[in-house]
Amino acid sequence: DVKVTQSSRYLVKRTGEKVFLECVQDMDHENMFWYRQDPGLGLRLIYFSYDVKMKEKGDIPEGYSVSREKKERFSLILESASTNQTSMYLCASSLPGQGAYEQYFGPGTRLTVT
């Protein structure tokens, strides 16, 4: 059974803290993605990675960075958390290639920044 896991379901952090969100997949997928989900805005792509140590900016990369040191693990980093980064964060992975490959999602991390 395919699986994408995220390190925490719920996280509460203070403004200015450095925050790490971890994602691990066991499907040997090349592609991994980080999204944030907000009511009325749907899912927006933050960053994605198509190979170890490779990354590309998505639609809303400001305030975020990522790390992919191993194929199965993709980390999202908030260098200095702010209240407008309170959101649900979803990780996904997929096979490489074009178009029709399904993305598999983790359960999400609900981050609250106070």
Added chain:
Amino acid sequence: GDSVTQMEGPVTLSEEAFLTINCTYTATGYPSLFWYVQYPGEGLQLLLKATKADDKGSNKGFEATYRKETTSFHLEKGSVQVSDSAVYFCALSKNSGYSTLTFGKGTMLLVSP
């Protein structure tokens, strides 16, 4: 740029009613189209997909047909159940590059007994 527009919710139905959730897209070329579903407290999971014009995707009683002439991919189900209550997302993926998904804003479906 690419975009997906889907009807706003919530859509409220009684059990066994017919469901339609509208989805239209804007994209160059020939994207693949998807419907994802998110049950309460969970991540998204693929419901169905279609990769070329006139393809029909189907799963769990849900269907959607890729209509290039109207740039649409409407989701339908003939008889909804309470367990279908969830948020439904329409998405597209360009058949080039890194296959990133562009999502609509989601439509919440609430089915009452």
